[in-house]
Amino acid sequence: MPQSSFALPYKHPLKADKKYKKSVAYFSMEFAIDQSLKIYSGGLGFLAGSHMRSVYALKQNLIGIGMLWKYGYYDQDRRMDGSMEPQFREKIYHFLQDTGIRFQIPILGKQVWVAAYYLPPDVFQSAPLFLLTTDTDGNDPQARAISHSLYDADATMKVAQCMVLGIGGARLLEELQYEPEVYHLNEAHAVSALFQLYKKFGAVESLKKKVVFTTHTPEEAGNEKHNIQFLEGLGFFSGLSLDEVRKISGNAGDVFNHSLAALSMSRKANGVSKLHGEVSRNMWKSFSGIAEIGHITNAQNKTYWVDKTLEEARLNKDISKISVRKKELKKVLFQTVADQCGKLFDPEVLTIVWARRFAAYKRPDMLVWDMELFTKILKNTSRPVQIIWAGKPYPKDEGAINTFNHLYYLSHHFSNVAVLTGYELALSKLLKDGSDIWLNTPVVTREASGTSGMTAAMNASLNLSTFDGWICEFARDGENSFILPVAKGDDINKQDSQNLLTILEKTVIPTYYKNQEKWGEMVLNSMNDVSQEFNSDRMAREYYEKLY
Template sequence: MEHIYSKWYHPYTPAKKYKKKVAYFSMEFGIDQTFNIYSGGLGFLAGSHMRSGLELKQNMIGIGMLWKYGYYDQARNEDQTLKTEFNVKHFDFLEDTGIEVEIKLHDNPHVKVRAYVLKPEVFGTVPMYFLSTDVDGNDHLSRTITNHLYDQNPVTRVSQSIVLGIAGAKVVEALGGADTYHLNEGHALPAFYYLRDRGVTKAQMVFTTHTPEKAGNEERDARHLNRCGFFGRTLSDEELHREMVNGGMINYTVSALRMARKANGVSKLHAIVANDMWKDYDDICEIIPITNAQNQKFWQDEIIKKSWMKADAVIYKERKTQLKSELFEEVYKQTGKRFDPNVLTIVWARRFAAYKRADLLLRDYNRFKRLISNNTHPVQIIWAGKPYPFDYNAIDVFNHLVHQSKHEPNLAVLIGYEIDLSKRLKCGSDVWLNTPRITREASGTSGMTAAMNGSVNVSTDDGWIPEFKKDEQNCFVLPALDHHSPTWDQDNLDSDNLYHILENKVIPTYYDNPDKWQDIVFKAMDDVIPEFTTQRMADDYYKKLFN
C-alpha cells in the first residue's frame, strides 16, 4: 500500500495566502524533547517555524536529517566536569515513507538515502521528512554519515551537506516538487546546485543566513568538493572557477546568496551586519530582515499567560513561585543544593560559544563575590548550556564555572540543556542574562521565550534586543560600546556595566519595588507578543520571502 505521505500531502487545505508549496531545508530541528536532533538556536527556531506552519495551515514541508546519536548527551565526570556521551536515539514516532533515493558520494555512485516522515499529529508541525543513510545495502562508512549532527570529521561534514541537499531535493521531487526551496543556513547548499541543473530557477530559491561571524560561514576547497560530489555532478574547471571565491574556495554563504532570488537575516541589526559582511562579492542577492521568533503556544506557560491577560499579579506570583520550585528540584537533583523560591534567580543558559561570554559575571571576581554574598539582597545564579563536544575552549569555560560554583550554596551549573530544561529555566528564572559581544549574536531567541514566562531580560544591545528594548520598562540593557575595540576592552567595559546594572537597578527593583518589577514583567509580555512569536514570523516568511 502506498504511504499517504509518499506524495505532497497535508491533512488540511492550505490557507489561500500560504498555498505556495515550500520545502524548508535545515540541518537541525528542535521540535520536542523526545526528538533530540538539534544543537541550539538554529534548531529551536526551525522547530518553532514548523509548529506555526501547521497552526497557520501553510503549504510547507520540512526536510531534515535523522541523527542516529542526536547531537550528544551531557553527563558529568566524577569531579562534576563535563562528560560528552554518544547514545543511540530511538524515534519510533517516525514512519518509513518508502521513499529511497540514491546519490553519488566521493567514489561511491550508489549511496542509498531513506526518508522517514514525522506526521503533523505527532508534535503539531507541518509534515516533515528526515533522511537517513543507515540503510541496508549501504557500506559501513555510508551508513555512518547520519550518525552525528555536525560531525567532527570534515569529509563526513561535506557528505552530510550532500545528503541533506541533494538527497533532500530528490525526496522533494519524489513528493511532487516544490514552488519554493528554502535553505535555513548554508548546510544544504548542494540542493541549489542540483536544482539549478534540473531547471529550477533563481526565482524559486531563497536563503536564510544566521551567522554574523565570517569564520562561522563554512568555506571549503572547491576541487575537493567537486571530487566529493557536492555539485550533483562533476563540474568542468571553467564551471568550477565561476563558483570559486577567496583563492579556490567555495563559501557556502556566498554561493547561496548568489543563487537565491532573495535572502534574509534574522534580526534588523543582523541584516545590516550581513549586508556589510558580503558586500564585496559580486552578484549577491538582497538580504532583508525577518526577525526570528518562537512559538508562543509551545513555550509559554498557560497559567502565566492567564495572569498576564488578566493583569493579575497575585496569580502570576503564585505560579512563578511554583515554577521556581520545580526548577529548583532539578538543581537539587543535580547538585544537592537547595535554592529558595523567594530569592532573585538569574539564569545564563544557551549554547556555550566564546562570544556569548558565559563567564562575564566572574570577570571582576571581588565584585562577583560581593554580589553572591549579599545577605539583604540575595541572588541565586544558574548556568546551563552545551558546548560543541570538540570545542575544548568552550568546555574549559563550562568546567571553570563548575569549579567556581562547587562550594557556593547559591550557584549551580546544570547539564542536559535541551528543550525540557530550557523550558524549566525560562519559567523558573527571574532574570534571563544574555551577554554576547555586540553584533556577534544574530538573533538570540531564548530571551523571547524567557520574556513570555516573566523572566526579565538583562542583555547587551544585540540581536533582537534593539527591536524590543524599552530600557528599565521591559528589560535592562547594557550601554552601547564600540564593537570594533579590542575584545579585552569590550569585556572589561561590559562586565563593569553589568555589575552596575545588577547592583543598582535589577536587584533593588526586585526587592524594594516589587510593583515596578511586576510592571516590567507584564510590559515585556505585551511587547514580545505577538511581535516575537512565530505566528508573525511564519507569516512574514511567506509575505516577504516565499511569495
C-alpha cells in the first residue's frame, strides 16, 4: 500500500473561530463548490456547496467528505435534432491533491480499494473537502465503476456508492487519525458509516451522542429502502448480525429504510424548512426512539451568488440602478440563448425562467397545460414575454426527459421561448442574473425547501411560486413575490395551472409594463428580505447552534 503524503494525524488547516471550535465531519453525496468541479446533480449539491463556502467564511471547524465522480452526474448534450442526450465524459481535476491514502473496504463480496483526494480550502474558499474514489489501481472494472457516475441507475451500484461514502468516509477518518466530535449526515446516503462507527464505539448511545442527520425528503415513500438481506450481502452493515442491525436501526422486518436508520442512530435531526420540519415530524411520528426533528431552513451563499453591482444598488436603495443593471445582465444571458437556440431576446421584455431539476412533482411544463391561454400570452405583442426553461432530468427518468424534449420541440413554434441545456452552476448564475421572474411550480408539501429562488431573489428576480418549502417563510404576496393560492381537492394540477396563467396574465405582466414603480419596490423588498435570512452564513451558524 502506498504511503500517504498527508502528515498524520490530520489537522484542520484553518484556525477556527472560538464559537465554532467543535470539530465536524459532514458527509454528502454531492457538493456544488465550483462550476469546474462537476461532482453534483442539483439542489442537494448546491446546498452543500453554499454550506461549505460559509464554513470557510465563518472559520468553522468542519470538513466535508464526498465522492470524486469520474463522469460527474452527466453532461447534458443534444442529439442531431436538438433533443436532450446524456453524455458521460471523464473529468480530470489538476487542482485536487492526491492524499496518497489508500485503503480497502468489503463491497460486493470483495475487497475494494478506495483512494482519497483533497480540495484545499483556499482553492475555492470552501471547507476542506475529501473526495473518495474507487477508480484506482488494484480494482477490477466493476469496482472501478462504483465511483463513475453520481446516482447510478443500478440498485447494487447505487448502494455500493453509498457504502464508499459511508463506510469509506468513516475509514478515511481513521486513516487520517482524525476523530470529529460530530458526524453530520446530509441525507441518508452515508448511513452505512453508522454501522462502522457503532463497532468502533461499542454502544448505540455512545454513537448517537456524536451523530446528527439532515433529511431532505418530504414523503415517506421517497426514502430509500432495500431488502435487508440484499444489503447484508453487499457488506452494508460492516459484519454486524441482522438481529443487531434491526435492534439499533429501528427497522424491524426485512425492509431496511435508510432514513429511519439515520433517525434511530442520531441524537438530533432536522428538516430543511419550517414546513418540512412539520411534515417530517408528522411523517415519522409513529416510530419510537428516533431523534428529535427540528428544522434549519436551507440557504445559499450570497458572497458566491450575488452580483456586486446589484448588491451595491440594493444597499443604496437605488431602484433605478437595479433596473439598469438588470438589463445589462439580461443581455449577457441572452448571448447564451442566441448561441444555443438561434433566438435574439430583448432585454426590455419581461423574461420568465423555470430552471431546476426536471422531475414530475416540480411540474416544469405547467405553463403549457392550457395551450390556448399560453399561446395568447406568448403572442401578445403589446405586452410581450420571453420564457426560458433549463434543468437536468435524472438521466434514466424517461418521463422527465420526454417533458424536457416536448418543451424543446414546442419552443420551435415561438421565437420568444428557449430551452437550454447544461444547467450547472455557471448557467444557473446567468439565469438568476438575467430573469425578471423566477417560476417555481412544485406540488405543495413535495418540495422540502428548494433554494434556486433564493439566489434569483438576491439578483433582483421576483419569485412566482406555489406556497411550498422556503417560500412559506419568505413570501409576502404582492409585496416581494407573486404567490399562487394553495390548491385544494382532487384537481390541484388544474387549479394550479389556471391560477398560474391567470396571475401571469392579470397581475405579473401588467405590473411589469404598467407599473414599473411598483415592480421596482417589489424587487427591492425581495432583495432585502432574502439578503440575511436566506444567506447560508445564517444557516451555517444555526447548524452549530441548533444541531452540533
